[in-house]
Amino acid sequence: MTERDIKDLLTQGPVSRRGFLAAAGLTGLSATIAACTGTGGAASDAPTAAPTAAPTAVPTAAAASGAVESAAPTVAPAPSYAVEDELIMYNWAEYISDENIKKFKAEYGLKKFQYDVFDNNDVLMAKLQGGASGYDVASPTMNYLPAMIESGFLQKLDMSRIPNMELINPVFRKQWWDPTEEYAVPKDYGTTGILYRSTLLPSVPTSWKEFYDLIKGEASGKTIFVKSRDDVFIFPLKMLGYSLNSVDPNELEQARQILLEVAPHLYGLDSNQYGQTMADGTASMALGWTGELGQSLKDTKDKGYVVPTEGTAFWLDTWVILADAPHPEASYAWLNFIHRPEIQGEETNFNLYATPNDAAKAYVKPAILADPAIFPSEEALKNLEGQEDTSDSTQRNDIWEEFQSKVGG
Amino acid sequence: MAGTATGVEPRAPANRLRNRLLTFGLLLPAGAWYLVMLVLPLVIILIYSFGVRARNGGYEPAFVFDNYARAISKADPFIESLQMSVMGTIGCLLVGLPLAYFLAMRAGRNKSTLLLLLVVPFWTSFLIRTYAWLIILGPNLGLAGQIESIFGVQDVQILGSSFAVLLGLVYGYLPLMVFPLYVTLERMDRTLIEASKDLGAGRWSTFRQVTLPITLPGLVTGSILVFIPMMGEYVIPELLGVGRTYLMGNALVTDFLEARNWPSGAARAVLLIIVMIVTVAGYLWFVNRGRRTRDVSVL
Amino acid sequence: MDRWAGLVEFYFRFHTVVVYAFLYLPIFVVVVFAFNGTERAITLWGGFSTKWFGIALEDEVVKTALANSFIVAIPNAILATVFGTMAALGLQRVGRKLKMTFDTLTYMSVIVPEIVIALSTLVLFATGFDFVRSTFGWKVNFGYPTIIAAHVLFNMSLVLLLVRARLSGMDRSLTEASADLFATPWRTFRQITFPQLLPAIVAGFLLSFTFSFDDFVITTFTSGPGSSTLPLFVFGQVRRGVTPETNAVATMMLAFTLLLLLVGQMILVWQARRQGRRSTAAMAGVIADT
Numbered sequence: 001m002t003e004r005d006i007k008d009l010l011t012q013g014p015v016s017r018r019g020f021l022a023a024a025g026l027t028g029l030s031a032t033i034a035a036c037t038g039t040g041g042a043a044s045d046a047p048t049a050a051p052t053a054a055p056t057a058v059p060t061a062a063a064a065s066g067a068v069e070s071a072a073p074t075v076a077p078a079p080s081y082a083v084e085d086e087l088i089m090y091n092w093a094e095y096i097s098d099e100n101i102k103k104f105k106a107e108y109g110l111k112k113f114q115y116d117v118f119d120n121n122d123v124l125m126a127k128l129q130g131g132a133s134g135y136d137v138a139s140p141t142m143n144y145l146p147a148m149i150e151s152g153f154l155q156k157l158d159m160s161r162i163p164n165m166e167l168i169n170p171v172f173r174k175q176w177w178d179p180t181e182e183y184a185v186p187k188d189y190g191t192t193g194i195l196y197r198s199t200l201l202p203s204v205p206t207s208w209k210e211f212y213d214l215i216k217g218e219a220s221g222k223t224i225f226v227k228s229r230d231d232v233f234i235f236p237l238k239m240l241g242y243s244l245n246s247v248d249p250n251e252l253e254q255a256r257q258i259l260l261e262v263a264p265h266l267y268g269l270d271s272n273q274y275g276q277t278m279a280d281g282t283a284s285m286a287l288g289w290t291g292e293l294g295q296s297l298k299d300t301k302d303k304g305y306v307v308p309t310e311g312t313a314f315w316l317d318t319w320v321i322l323a324d325a326p327h328p329e330a331s332y333a334w335l336n337f338i339h340r341p342e343i344q345g346e347e348t349n350f351n352l353y354a355t356p357n358d359a360a361k362a363y364v365k366p367a368i369l370a371d372p373a374i375f376p377s378e379e380a381l382k383n384l385e386g387q388e389d390t391s392d393s394t395q396r397n398d399i400w401e402e403f404q405s406k407v408g409g
Numbered sequence: 410m411a412g413t414a415t416g417v418e419p420r421a422p423a424n425r426l427r428n429r430l431l432t433f434g435l436l437l438p439a440g441a442w443y444l445v446m447l448v449l450p451l452v453i454i455l456i457y458s459f460g461v462r463a464r465n466g467g468y469e470p471a472f473v474f475d476n477y478a479r480a481i482s483k484a485d486p487f488i489e490s491l492q493m494s495v496m497g498t499i500g501c502l503l504v505g506l507p508l509a510y511f512l513a514m515r516a517g518r519n520k521s522t523l524l525l526l527l528v529v530p531f532w533t534s535f536l537i538r539t540y541a542w543l544i545i546l547g548p549n550l551g552l553a554g555q556i557e558s559i560f561g562v563q564d565v566q567i568l569g570s571s572f573a574v575l576l577g578l579v580y581g582y583l584p585l586m587v588f589p590l591y592v593t594l595e596r597m598d599r600t601l602i603e604a605s606k607d608l609g610a611g612r613w614s615t616f617r618q619v620t621l622p623i624t625l626p627g628l629v630t631g632s633i634l635v636f637i638p639m640m641g642e643y644v645i646p647e648l649l650g651v652g653r654t655y656l657m658g659n660a661l662v663t664d665f666l667e668a669r670n671w672p673s674g675a676a677r678a679v680l681l682i683i684v685m686i687v688t689v690a691g692y693l694w695f696v697n698r699g700r701r702t703r704d705v706s707v708l
Numbered sequence: 709m710d711r712w713a714g715l716v717e718f719y720f721r722f723h724t725v726v727v728y729a730f731l732y733l734p735i736f737v738v739v740v741f742a743f744n745g746t747e748r749a750i751t752l753w754g755g756f757s758t759k760w761f762g763i764a765l766e767d768e769v770v771k772t773a774l775a776n777s778f779i780v781a782i783p784n785a786i787l788a789t790v791f792g793t794m795a796a797l798g799l800q801r802v803g804r805k806l807k808m809t810f811d812t813l814t815y816m817s818v819i820v821p822e823i824v825i826a827l828s829t830l831v832l833f834a835t836g837f838d839f840v841r842s843t844f845g846w847k848v849n850f851g852y853p854t855i856i857a858a859h860v861l862f863n864m865s866l867v868l869l870l871v872r873a874r875l876s877g878m879d880r881s882l883t884e885a886s887a888d889l890f891a892t893p894w895r896t897f898r899q900i901t902f903p904q905l906l907p908a909i910v911a912g913f914l915l916s917f918t919f920s921f922d923d924f925v926i927t928t929f930t931s932g933p934g935s936s937t938l939p940l941f942v943f944g945q946v947r948r949g950v951t952p953e954t955n956a957v958a959t960m961m962l963a964f965t966l967l968l969l970l971v972g973q974m975i976l977v978w979q980a981r982r983q984g985r986r987s988t989a990a991m992a993g994v995i996a997d998t
Contacts, residue, residue, distance in 0.1 A: 093944030117944030131834020268651025408653035435798030450828035541734035641821030
């Protein structure tokens with residue numbers, strides 16, 4: 001514990017010399033610092049009051065005394081650089097904890113934390129492609145990153161200013177979506193799989209093949225797919241043993257046959273209320289995401305979620321700073337702040353998505369940590385394949401359209 | 410229909426100039442708005458429709474006709490949309506006409522209150538209202554469950570059916586039908602109907618010869634205002650139709666957002682706009698043809 | 709004959725009641741579910757509770773979104789009503805060709821699917837802003853004005869069509885009489901034309917406000933930092949599940965509107981009673997004269 005705390009302090013501390021000194025000066029205190037999450041409110045006046053030109057000792061002393069007086073566990077490192085008084089975030093609604101926003105505002109003395117919302121990645125992408133601007137931070141899913149990077153929508157990050165990046169599990173680092181780790185900081189991740197209600201089915205599906213048989217059999221007219229092209233393609237492609245990102249004409253043609261075969265057996269295509277449709281028994285299976293398990297299906301006793309044995313996709317949402325961000329300093333501060341272990345732990349407790357930040361797991365409620373639907377097992381992790389951007393495949397689009405017009409017979 | 414209809418006849422050259430300026434001033438804001446906010450965007454769409462998809466999606470300049478060929482080869486959503494929109498318009502008319510008649514002719518002093526009450530439901534977020542419909546039509550508390558228990562049948566599914574989509578469409582677009590009808594009916598002189606009856610005309614012929622001609626402009630406006638946006642609708646079929654109906658609006662969203670193929674979406678949109686303009690023009694011509702002859706006969 | 713008339717009368721009344729029930733049925737469900745004590749998901753009934761009202765009242769994001777909805781919808785409705793009415797009046801004074809051009813534009817603005825006009829407007833603004841930024845160095849960006857500008861297009865056409873439907877076949881003898889009596893055009897408009905057009909203008913204003921207040925597609929693509937409206941917030945919730953928070957907001961708005969209506973209605977009744985007395989007196993005078 002102690003060791004990790006020291007490490008936290010060192011890693012979460014700002015990197016400039018002044019900031020580093022501030023953090024270093026506090027290491028003596030770290031032994032007394034408990035691991036629980038604190039309000040961090042005591043530190044609020046310290047950094048705000050510290051102008052850039054202030055002598056080194058001032059913020060250090062202020063922060064230290066603040067921490068001592070209140071015995072606040074969160075030693076808020078004073079920002080080593082001046083932060084603008086505003087941050088404009090473009091994100092899904094309610095995707096970050098209000099508590100954390102409050103803490104961030106207080107600690108960095110932000111007057112305004114603007115939280116604008118989009119309803120899916122495609123909208124974000126279309127807005128950027130159309131030339132919209134003025135946002136600082138956004139959180140696209142990783143398969144959109146290469147296109148965004150290439151189109152010049154994102155700012156190249158100075159990772160030395162985001163030391164908490166080191167807390168991220170290497171599995172999620174330097175992957176194909178950001179091989180040089182210059183543009184994105186992982187946010188949270190999840191999987192696409194099969195949701196089911198065991199009492200409504202003769203047998204519980206464990207693979208895509210069994211899922212396929214059930215759709216055409218007992219679950220005919222009672223299966224829902226989420227309305228998401230890339231997620232729907234996982235099922236036939238993985239069942240056939242291909243990559244879920246395949247754009248091979250032959251493989252896609254085989255996938256097409258399977259999709260058109262099951263289309264008349266589906267209840268519908270829907271990403272909004274499929275949890276509810278399952279909860280009321282209209283549907284017994286769904287190809288979908290884990291979020292619904294804790295929501296509409298919360299009180300459904302016989303619900304289940306399985307990562308099919310053939311493997312499936314994982315998605316990873318990431319933090320990025322947009323190219324023309326009007327408040328870059330505040331953006332950097334946010335990216336590092338959000339990955340402080342206790343802050344990140346609160347995020348997971350709030351939004352119920354798995355965090356890629358290992359140090360934060362100590363602050364996640366045990367029940368959430370133990371839920372295999374939220375944190376996939378080691379074994380399930382092995383079979384996961386990241387979704388890539390295949391939006392340029394005309395064949396995929398054509399199949400997707402044909403499939404959509406055939407759903408429900 | 411003639412040029413100087415307001416009755417402010419130009420009497421002197423100075424007056425005429427003033428009149429011209431007034432006309433110009435009256436048309437300027439709307440004209441400017443149309444030019445900047447409609448014509449320019451349409452030009453952009455037209456240019457895009459000949460382009461190609463950029464490597465990462467979006468638009469890249471080119472001059473090809475592929476997008477049009479592709480759009481023409483995929484007419485299914487268009488036909489399904491057409492059927493839905495025609496039925497939706499008829500539905501709105503059946504629901505809206507008697508309502509508008511009542512509001513205009515019988516509501517008396519409560520007219521404006523009732524009119525306001527007609528739009529108040531639409532101040533509640535569309536998505537929330539649609540979720541309410543999901544509960545109403547759904548199997549647990551809702552209609553489907555009731556039908557099952559009353560008639561002792563199993564697996565009644567209303568959600569996902571064309572009926573559910575149609576219901577959603579009529580619900581969503583009703584005010585756009587009722588208001589134009591109300592506006593024209595409200596103007597109608599009740600004495601005209603009395604006179605017609607006094608002259609021995611039957612109920613039907615009174616309706617046909619007095620009520621209908623007066624209502625016609627409202628009816629035309631209303632049906633156009635309802636029919637056209639229904640062609641582009643995509644959220645209602647997605648929610649109440651559980652994604653089982655794939656309409657023109659869904660196809661456009663697939664093109665523009667999911668495939669990020671702006672040129673392909675643009676070509677589809679251009680074709681849709683052309684077809685719709687021809688349809689509307691034909692409809693207006695058909696309606697106005699009858700009216701003009703009547704005007705002439707009156708003169 | 710009379711029995712038929714009674715039946716028809718009854719039908720109209722019955723039909724109206726049914727339609728209003730149809731319109732308010734989902735709203736009733738919305739209100740009921742605002743008192744849902746569920747932890748999160750709106751679709752599960754978690755017992756009676758008023759907690760979502762508290763949450764809504766404290767949620768800065770929701771409050772800003774609601775305020776933004778009004779900031780957009782009201783100017784939009786005013787501009788659309790004024791421009792649309794002006795154009796409808798102006799079109800009466802021009803020749804066939806210009807009228808045809810205007811008609812085409814009006815119908816075109818209704819025809820273009822929302823997603824298409826939304827994206828092309830986005831491109832237009834972005835290009836324009838880039839140009840302004842690089843040429844003049846002004847800081848311009850998406851925000852309320854861009855949303856309003858885009859909304860006004862459709863709503864202006866709506867008002868224009870409504871007012872024209874009203875104008876066509878309006879009794880012109882009054883306007884002509886007024887002109888013959890050497891009233892200025894402005895006076896003729898104010899005293900003769902405007903009162904006759906009022907129902908259409910009011911209807912146009914109401915529709916414009918309603919459209920703008922609840923628009924999602926166009927607003928999404930023309931909004932900028934800090935100008936997200938309420939529908940954007942609600943759609944943004946979809947991924948994590950829509951909560952009864954929005955129901956609470958809707959319920960409060962509904963209660964407020966109905967309260968205003970009630971007060972308005974009472975004032976109307978009171979005025980009518982006063983006027984009724986006066987007009988009876990006037991009528992008596994007229995009868996006495998003849």
